[in-house]
Amino acid sequence: MTIIATNYKEHLVRSLTVQTIAIFFAAVCMLFAVQGLHASSEALPDSENCLYCHRYPQMGRYDENGKKRIFYVNERIFAKSVHGKLSCKSCHVSGLDQIPHTDIKKVDCTTKCHIKEPSTNQEFSHANVVLKMETSVHGRRNKDNPYPEDLPDCKSCHDNPLYATLDGMWCDNEALSNETLARCTVCHVRKEWAESFYTHFTHRMRKKRAQKDIVQLCTGCHEDREKMNRHGLESIETYKDTYHWKQVKYKVENAPDCLTCHVPVGHSTHEMYAQTDPRSPLHMNNRVSTCSHQGGIQVCHPGATPEFAMGRVHAYGAKAELAAAETTIKIGDDTDKSKSLVQIRAKKEISDKEIFHYEVLRYLTLIYKVLIGSTIGFMCLHQFLDYRRTRKRMKHSHHSSHPEKEDKI
Amino acid sequence: MNHASSTEQRMFIRLNRSEKNQHLIFVISFIVLAVTGFMVKLPDELVTLLGEHRQTVFQYRSIIHRLAGFIMILASLYHMGYLVFTRSGRRWLKDMLPRPKDLTEMFQNFMYYLGARENPPEFDRFCYKQKLEYGALIAGTALMSISGVLLWSESSWDKFILDIASLVHNMEAVLACLAIMVWHMYEVHLRPHKFPLDKMWLTGIISEEEMQEEFPLHYKKIMENPELQKIYIVDGPVKNAETGHGITMADVSHMN
Numbered sequence: 001m002t003i004i005a006t007n008y009k010e011h012l013v014r015s016l017t018v019q020t021i022a023i024f025f026a027a028v029c030m031l032f033a034v035q036g037l038h039a040s041s042e043a044l045p046d047s048e049n050c051l052y053c054h055r056y057p058q059m060g061r062y063d064e065n066g067k068k069r070i071f072y073v074n075e076r077i078f079a080k081s082v083h084g085k086l087s088c089k090s091c092h093v094s095g096l097d098q099i100p101h102t103d104i105k106k107v108d109c110t111t112k113c114h115i116k117e118p119s120t121n122q123e124f125s126h127a128n129v130v131l132k133m134e135t136s137v138h139g140r141r142n143k144d145n146p147y148p149e150d151l152p153d154c155k156s157c158h159d160n161p162l163y164a165t166l167d168g169m170w171c172d173n174e175a176l177s178n179e180t181l182a183r184c185t186v187c188h189v190r191k192e193w194a195e196s197f198y199t200h201f202t203h204r205m206r207k208k209r210a211q212k213d214i215v216q217l218c219t220g221c222h223e224d225r226e227k228m229n230r231h232g233l234e235s236i237e238t239y240k241d242t243y244h245w246k247q248v249k250y251k252v253e254n255a256p257d258c259l260t261c262h263v264p265v266g267h268s269t270h271e272m273y274a275q276t277d278p279r280s281p282l283h284m285n286n287r288v289s290t291c292s293h294q295g296g297i298q299v300c301h302p303g304a305t306p307e308f309a310m311g312r313v314h315a316y317g318a319k320a321e322l323a324a325a326e327t328t329i330k331i332g333d334d335t336d337k338s339k340s341l342v343q344i345r346a347k348k349e350i351s352d353k354e355i356f357h358y359e360v361l362r363y364l365t366l367i368y369k370v371l372i373g374s375t376i377g378f379m380c381l382h383q384f385l386d387y388r389r390t391r392k393r394m395k396h397s398h399h400s401s402h403p404e405k406e407d408k409i
Numbered sequence: 410m411n412h413a414s415s416t417e418q419r420m421f422i423r424l425n426r427s428e429k430n431q432h433l434i435f436v437i438s439f440i441v442l443a444v445t446g447f448m449v450k451l452p453d454e455l456v457t458l459l460g461e462h463r464q465t466v467f468q469y470r471s472i473i474h475r476l477a478g479f480i481m482i483l484a485s486l487y488h489m490g491y492l493v494f495t496r497s498g499r500r501w502l503k504d505m506l507p508r509p510k511d512l513t514e515m516f517q518n519f520m521y522y523l524g525a526r527e528n529p530p531e532f533d534r535f536c537y538k539q540k541l542e543y544g545a546l547i548a549g550t551a552l553m554s555i556s557g558v559l560l561w562s563e564s565s566w567d568k569f570i571l572d573i574a575s576l577v578h579n580m581e582a583v584l585a586c587l588a589i590m591v592w593h594m595y596e597v598h599l600r601p602h603k604f605p606l607d608k609m610w611l612t613g614i615i616s617e618e619e620m621q622e623e624f625p626l627h628y629k630k631i632m633e634n635p636e637l638q639k640i641y642i643v644d645g646p647v648k649n650a651e652t653g654h655g656i657t658m659a660d661v662s663h664m665n
Binding site for chain 1: 453461464466467468567568569581583591596602
């Protein structure tokens with residue numbers, strides 16, 4: 001019994017020692033791990049040592065066109081950006097070996113970076129979305145556009161979000177965000193990972209930009225008359241005459257911006273098509289659905305009739321003006337080389353009925369302007385004369401002792 | 410200008426109780442409609458000043474605008490009924506109908522303004538200024554109501570009809586507001602002898618002196634006809650009034 005007891009005691013002591021050592025070892029490991037984590041959340045793991053030069057804010061040069069280029073990278077901001085987990089060479093694939101770099105190529109967003117896309121476990125790239133964009137109305141493929149340089153690339157629209165802080169569903173309320181995040185970190189102990197996953201997920205569940213910013217983004221190109229004319233389009237400033245814009249201006253929730261009506265339901269912003277394409281939500285077959293319930297996304301004009309939905313939402317603009325002018329003047333024909341693309345398209349796209357509508361509205365506006373001008377002009381004149389005469393009459397009656405009598409004569 | 414003879418001064422009714430109330434409802438709904446309506450047209454910079462409350466403001470604006478529009482339409486319908494079904498309404502309509510005489514009076518009044526005449530023409534109960542304004546009010550309210558209801562029920566209409574409705578609603582609003590400011594506000598509040606505020610729209614009555622000055626023909630007609638005196642003189646026909654006491658505001662509110 002005693003032997004057994006001694007053995008047991010020895011065993012106990014030994015195992016306790018092993019446990020203590022193990023715990024101590026684990027604690028030391030964790031300490032290092034935490035320190036490492038802490039370090040990585042503050043600074044980029046700059047394994048390529050790019051920041052050796054690029055951390056200096058003054059770093060930059062003037063290029064051949066005299067344009068100032070800045071090559072400074074703020075590591076803390078970069079670490080928080082969508083691409084914060086990538087190394088520099090993931091995107092800047094070539095021409096970096098020589099210093100100073102001489103043969104740098106522009107970043108191609110379809111490049112495969114060394115991140116695994118979890119659903120296929122293959123190397124991730126933006127190739128899918130770029131392909132969708134390229135075949136959409138904004139894309140450079142599948143159409144012989146005479147001015148491809150006008151068409152947008154990734155960075156034309158994805159301008160600032162690269163450096164914008166990402167926030168979650170409860171973007172305005174940090175406490176709520178943390179509250180939600182706390183439920184993730186119960187199991188997913190690495191807080192940094194949980195946070196990144198959380199923001200990745202949640203920022204796709206709401207609109208990233210305010211409606212007004214989207215309108216501003218689109219009008220950046222679409223209000224440029226010269227550019228639009230080249231492509232046979234009209235400037236879209238007429239959108240700002242619509243009630244849609246008034247709501248956007250007042251920040252009404254879910255107020256319709258450009259994307260609300262122009263992006264096909266169930267697709268991403270990259271997949272916009274021309275109105276004539278049956279996939280476009282503005283194709284005549286899809287109009288009623290687009291105006292009434294957006295395919296179930298939100299109810300805007302419940303019970304919209306086809307007559308309502310098929311109308312022109314933006315007010316009549318340059319094209320109607322051109323088409324109307326053409327019917328009255330009748331100069332040249334479609335083969336006329338002097339005609340711009342927008343003139344040719346205006347004639348094709350604006351029906352006679354629409355020209356009639358445009359003319360009616362134009363004359364009505366004119367009539368009202370004349371009516372307001374003349375009526376208010378007449379009124380002002382009348383009241384001015386009245387004021388002058390009444391003052392004179394009052395002066396008279398003040399001077400005379402019997403004003404009534406004098407007035408009556 | 411007031412003489413010691415205030416005890417003998419008669420007061421004349423310009424607006425009876427119903428007309429006064431109709432006018433008041435119309436004034437309130439008009440102002441509310443104008444404010445909430447033109448809020449849509451505010452430039453971006455001013456809208457931004459509203460800050461985060463923008464959305465709430467806009468939503469209340471939309472509801473209040475429609476509510477005020479509804480009240481104005483009801484008031485207009487009531488007024489139409491008033492013109493047809495009540496004796497005072499029919500008298501109002503008869504006096505308000507345009508006549509060739511109005512054109513001559515307008516011409517004469519212009520001559521007076523230009524100094525070619527010593528006195529303005531002798532106006533009856535409603536002069537050309539008021540008839541013009543009343544006509545404009547009827548046309549304007551009709552157009553605003555129709556276009557407003559069309560825009561309110563937009564999803565059922567052809568977009569072209571809505572375009573016209575929206576154009577008319579906008580332009581008519583500008584016209585109406587300018588006309589009210591230039592024509593009506595001047596006429597009733599800013600004319601030198603009425604400045605700063607003519608209380609007639611609240612009391613409904615004007616003094617004998619003012620009656621003689623502004624509507625001499627109407628005054629004469631009243632003084633010649635005891636039936637009209639019953640209607641238009643606050644304290645009843647002339648003979649009663651002369652034996653009676655001076656009229657105070659308290660009496661007036663009793664009368665109405």
